[in-house]
Amino acid sequence: MSFDVSVISSKNILLAVTGGIAAYKSAILVRRLKDYGFNVxxxxxxxxxxxxxxxxFQALSGNVVHTELLNPEAEAGMGHIELARWADLLLVAPASCDTLAKFAHGLADDLLSTLYLATKAPVWVAPAMNQQMWAAKATQRNLQMLVEDGVHVIMPAAGSQACGDVGLGRMPEPEFLAEQVKLYFHQTQRAIAEKFGLLAGKRVVITAGPTREAIDPVRYISNHSTGKMGFALASACYAAGAKVTLIAGPVSLDTPNGVERVNVHSALEMLDQSLQQLEYGCDIFIATAAVADYRVAQVAEHKIKKSGDELDVSLIKNPDIVATIAQQQKRPFMVGFAAETRNVEEYAAGKLVAKKLDMIACNDVSRSDIGFASDENAxxxxxxxxxxxxxxxxxxxSKQEIAQQLVEAIADALVH
Known part of the structure; x- marks a missing residue:
């Protein structure tokens, strides 16, 4: 499942590492967080x-590691306060028994405990300790106090421990922790988008990719569409607060985060699904799919064998999906796409009127640097x-940037 990297590329993770054998996992955690695009x-x-x-940690994070509260150079600029303000999340992994006790009782005798009191950022702790220390009444009491103070406790895993004991107390794997951090920021971003996004409260249906029109069980008619533009638009609409359904032809792309995906093959299947989605409710319909204009009149039941130098295949016209949707009684805001090789703007302007669209985006697919299969567009x-x-x-x-600009254009048109 893919994610919008822009959501997390500006997020700052302050990772605190405390005493314990699980500290070796924190080195891997830094790498995983960096892989996702976080500043660490x-x-x-x-x-x-x-x-x-x-x-x-300096080598892995690319930043100086902070170890002392009373560092003369850092303190000249109130270093611990700067760190506390910098963080979008304070993650303590591993969190030792001693650290939990300091946090719970408001002690501030080192850099980390001072940062805990000074930051307004959410605080997550991933405890790691001997199973008996974890079970101790004092530890559980401290954890309860932290939960009441709003600290998010990531429960330890069970298993064999370095001391030879078996039980709860192992720090979760770095991959799991990094994934949880990523999900948190995406969920936070989503909550904001659903309230304040350009398409907040809107339901968007998008068609994307090519269609395949069968000739026989092994052959078909199709085109070069990869679906990249439609998938980028699905991500952009979701990031703008919309509920998004993506009707996708046969493409090898991951489903964008938060998007409902319906897979189809033929133009008739895509039309049927589009009409169904209209019944469920649709505010905006975006037709980016490169739908085959024609389909085979009679699909062969078995593979057609070579029997001569020529093969005649009779074709019949497929229904125009975007025009069909535009004529429905429950007509949404209609966005069409025109991929042309000549007279691009002229053809697009004609389609806008002929198909009764609200908006159309056109591009010149004869250019080798944009359009089908490219990661960029104009x-x-x-x-x-x-x-x-x-x-x-x-x-x-990039198609992601173009998608964002198209969302802005849709939002502008909705209020005009």
Whole structure:
């Protein structure tokens, strides 16, 4: 499942490492967080440095590691306060029994405990300790106090421990912790988008990719569409607060995060699913799919064998999906796409009127640097006359950037 990297690329994770053999896992955790695109800084207690060196974390994070509260250079700029303000999340992994006790009772005798009191960021702790220390009444009492204070406790795993005991107390695997952090920021971003996003409260249906029209059980008619533009639009609409259903032709792309996906093959299947989605409720319909104009009149039941130099295949016209949806009684805001090889703007403007669309985005697929199979695109957008908006030229950019600009154009048209 894919995620919008822009959501987390500006997020700052302050990772605190405390004393315990599980500190070696924290080195892997830094790498996993960086892989997801987070900015990571590391704070180490004196106990942590007995198990792993600051140099390791400096190399992995690309940032200086912080170990001392009373560091003359850092304190000149109130270093601990700067760190506390920098963090979007304070993650303590592993969190020792001693650290939990300090947090619970408000002690501030080292850098980490001071940061805990000074930060406004959410605080997560991943306890790691001997199973008997975890079960001790004092530890459980401290954990309860932290939960009441709003600290998120990531429960330890069970299993064999370095001391030879077996039971609860193992720090969860770095991959799991990094995934939880990623999900938290995406859920937070989603909650904001659903309330304040450009398409907040809207239900969007998008068609994407090619269709395949069968000739026989092993052959078909199709085109070069990869679905990248439609999938990028699905991500952008979801990020803008919409509920998104993606009707996808046969493509090898991961489903965008938070998007409901319906897979189809033929144009008739795509039309049927589009009409069904209309019944469920649809505010905006975006037709990016490269739907085959024709299908085979009679699909062979078995594989057609070579029997001569020529093969005649009779074709019949497929229904026009976007025009069909535009004519429905429950008509949503209609967005069409035009992929042309010549007279691009002229053809697009004609389709806008002929198919009764609200908006159409066109591009020149004869160019080798944009369009099908490319990660970049450039488009011109036309609006129906009733929206009183001038055409927009979207300069060459990544399809994700183009998708964001198209969402902005849709949002503008909805209020005009």
């Amino acid at each position: 800084r590391v704070v180490m207690t004196h106990g942590a440095q007995a198990f792993i060196t600051p140099l390791t 488009m011109t957008v036309f609006f129906a006359q009733k929206h009183a908006l001038p055409k927009r030229d979207l300069a060459k950019a």
